Amino acid sequence: xxxxxxxxxxxxxxxxxxxxxxxxxxxxxxxxxxxxxxxxxxxxxxxxxxxxxxxxxxxxxxxxxxxxxxxxxxxxxxxxxxxxxxxxxxxxxxxxxxxxxxxxxxx
Amino acid sequence: xxxxxxxxxxxxxxxxxxxxxxxxxxxxxxxxxxxxxxxxxxxxxxxxxxxxxxxxxxxxxxxxxxxxxxxxxxxxxxxxxxxxxxxxxxxxxxxxxxxxxxxxxxxxxxxxx
Numbered sequence: 001x002x003x004x005x006x007x008x009x010x011x012x013x014x015x016x017x018x019x020x021x022x023x024x025x026x027x028x029x030x031x032x033x034x035x036x037x038x039x040x041x042x043x044x045x046x047x048x049x050x051x052x053x054x055x056x057x058x059x060x061x062x063x064x065x066x067x068x069x070x071x072x073x074x075x076x077x078x079x080x081x082x083x084x085x086x087x088x089x090x091x092x093x094x095x096x097x098x099x100x101x102x103x104x105x106x107x
Numbered sequence: 108x109x110x111x112x113x114x115x116x117x118x119x120x121x122x123x124x125x126x127x128x129x130x131x132x133x134x135x136x137x138x139x140x141x142x143x144x145x146x147x148x149x150x151x152x153x154x155x156x157x158x159x160x161x162x163x164x165x166x167x168x169x170x171x172x173x174x175x176x177x178x179x180x181x182x183x184x185x186x187x188x189x190x191x192x193x194x195x196x197x198x199x200x201x202x203x204x205x206x207x208x209x210x211x212x213x214x215x216x217x218x219x220x
Contacts, residue, residue: 033208033209041195042211045208045211093162094152095140095152095163096152
């Protein structure tokens, strides 16, 4: 049983395209995190959400608590956005991760 | 402000041995969490420490343990290593808890032979 499901698993886009990555979860949460992992392993936290919407540069994250769903949008995608994007939720005393979405942006 | 540091970065151990990994959080951060990442299982939560107390623990056997010191530095220990313990071990620090932004270290790559 996966508490967090992400889609798609893999995504290839042309530079400049608008990208959406989806995350659905089945548990009650106190927060949802979007993380970015580049080859080599380093993880960067992009957003932490408990409601609504957040924007940082070309990245936008939304969450719908009632539907237990979050989306990460990348506007005007760039090759440097190529990475694995991971959705994670803090639930009770646990922390659950999605399996990640591998994004490749082609110049 | 210096980021989260982890030592060592790479480690090779033999089955049955034990290993200790270290994590130094960002100055002022009191929470340190540990995670295991493997190709098969992805990222999994190990445990979280806040002010020297373990607050939360993931679903790992008792061979995995940790502690936090008064300066917020944290160590995790794995005893009686198994081949399946080969993984990237990541720590992350935050001001409070998992509903605060997490700042990740570069990880320690452990290989068990």
